[in-house]
Amino acid sequence: MVLERYFENRREIINRALDRYLPPDDTYPQKIHKAMRYSIFAGGKRLRPIFMIATYEMLLNRRDKRSIQKILPVACAIEMLHTASLIHDDLPFIDNAGERRGKPSCHKKFGNAIAILTGDALITQSFETVLKLRNHKKALSCLEILLNASSTRGMIGGQVVDIISSQKRVKLHVLRDIHLKKTGALLKASEQLACVMANANEQITNALADFALNIGLAYQVIDDILDEVGADELLYKESGEDHRNEKVTYPVLLGIEESKKQALKLIHDASNIIKYMPNNDVLMEILETIRDRIP
Numbered sequence: 657m658v659l660e661r662y663f664e665n666r667r668e669i670i671n672r673a674l675d676r677y678l679p680p681d682d683t684y685p686q687k688i689h690k691a692m693r694y695s696i697f698a699g700g701k702r703l704r705p706i707f708m709i710a711t712y713e714m715l716l717n718r719r720d721k722r723s724i725q726k727i728l729p730v731a732c733a734i735e736m737l738h739t740a741s742l743i744h745d746d747l748p749f750i751d752n753a754g755e756r757r758g759k760p761s762c763h764k765k766f767g768n769a770i771a772i773l774t775g776d777a778l779i780t781q782s783f784e785t786v787l788k789l790r791n792h793k794k795a796l797s798c799l800e801i802l803l804n805a806s807s808t809r810g811m812i813g814g815q816v817v818d819i820i821s822s823q824k825r826v827k828l829h830v831l832r833d834i835h836l837k838k839t840g841a842l843l844k845a846s847e848q849l850a851c852v853m854a855n856a857n858e859q860i861t862n863a864l865a866d867f868a869l870n871i872g873l874a875y876q877v878i879d880d881i882l883d884e885v886g887a888d889e890l891l892y893k894e895s896g897e898d899h900r901n902e903k904v905t906y907p908v909l910l911g912i913e914e915s916k917k918q919a920l921k922l923i924h925d926a927s928n929i930i931k932y933m934p935n936n937d938v939l940m941e942i943l944e945t946i947r948d949r950i951p
């Protein structure tokens with residue numbers, strides 16, 4: 657990968673900022689702060705904050721460490737929300753997954769009650785973190801984007817329909833809507849947040865939101881494929897989760913080969929949206945790394 661050092665560097669900056677914005681684990685009540693830090697620092701590719709930072713840098717045509725300092729509260733907020741969604745997703749009464757990010761999942765390590773509260777705490781910490789922005793007008797716009805993305809119209813809504821659809825043979829358009837919400841909503845928020853912070857106009861914001869939804873759907877279709885073919889090393893967890901939970905997935909409805917074709921088409925459509933945008937090289941590279949996940 658050409659931009660390996662760029663990604664590594666942005667990941668390090670995000671990790672250091674997360675460390676600053678999370679309560680220290682010796683702060684009372686230590687248990688919850690330990691659990692929040694455990695799940696945040698268990699690993700994680702930091703796809704959403706990197707995506708946001710890369711878009712911000714593209715829009716400003718500036719790529720230096722200093723210019724991204726002021727957007728770090730927003731970048732960390734989206735990662736906290738995402739991590740909260742994973743902790744809740746793994747709970748025994750949702751997907752019942754024992755591993756996450758290559759480690760025991762939060763409830764395996766800390767118990768169900770603490771895991772529920774750890775997800776809750778990361779959600780409130782996310783909103784608190786975004787309010788650390790010096791520009792209060794921008795903070796409010798970002799908060800609105802995060803609330804909308806995580807709401808019953810977004811990620812939570814997608815997760816609900818995902819759960820109540822298990823053991824049912826839902827149609828493709830319903831599954832597409834589940835994926836666009838449970839996974840697409842937070843990726844779309846990453847782009848909208850970058851646009852607010854870079855003062856992008858409405859036309860660019862809408863184009864990038866659309867770009868993110870294509871990526872979100874592709875990403876979840878590929879996740880379904882990886883779970884089906886047993887790619888534990890790419891998922892950093894035990895595969896076969898969807899079969900165990902009798903979930904309807906793209907591979908179940910369309911088969912593996914057609915699912916791969918659909919994922920490729922979505923990535924192609926996404927690249928068409930940003931093709932003529934200046935300084936798009938990092939976003940193009942992100943698309944390539946997502947495409948490379950297709951087995």
Ligand code: IPE
Nearest residue numbers: 700701702703757839876879
């Ligand atoms: C996992 O997201 C959940 C899905 C949307 C498939 P990631 O693949 O971004 O997981 P982490 O953050 O790197 O652990």
Ligand code: IPE
Nearest residue numbers: 741742745751811838839879
């Ligand atoms: C989870 O989808 C999406 C969210 C957590 C919002 P999955 O249930 O397929 O994600 P994994 O496979 O557990 O990472």
Ligand code: MG
Nearest residue numbers: 745750751818
């Ligand atoms: Mg799930």
Ligand code: MG
Nearest residue numbers: 745746751753
């Ligand atoms: Mg799951």
Ligand code: MG
Nearest residue numbers: 879880883897
């Ligand atoms: Mg999955």
